[in-house]
Amino acid sequence: MGDLRIGKYVIIDDVPCRVVSMDKSKPGKHGAAKLRIEAMGLFDNGKRSLMKSTDADVEIPIVERKRAQVVSLSGNLANLMDLASYETFDVSIPDDMMKDLEVGKEIQYMVVMGKKLLLRVYDNE
Secondary structure (H helix, E strand, C coil): CCCCCCCCEEEECCEEEEEEEEEECCCCCCCCCEEEEEEEECCCCCEEEEEEECCCCCCCCCEEEEEEEEEEEECCEEEEEECCCCCEEEEECCHHHCCCCCCCCEEEEEEECCEEEEEEECCCC
16 A cells, blocks of 8 residues: 555545545554545546555556547547547546537547546647
């Protein structure tokens, strides 16, 4: 748990999450120090917590950041083409990015545990 920091990723209940807070308790007379991790789910924004001994291991998801171009928009779905592999796929658009997305714009997305999530829209200037 030494590498775990606020803003990093952790898996809680088989869900990839971003750490939002960490509290460490003092070791007791007969026990080790405990670490309480509060995190938000990446795909459902659900709040989750994890309580572990500070010397215990936690699962960390593999996060890949990639770039893609918007091919088409349909409701709250965007069809994207990966700029490295030219693979096309559909991904849901977060509400806060709905107004910024246009056909032809480049975006950054991440792949975590086989799921894709939009991160940000690049300005084409």
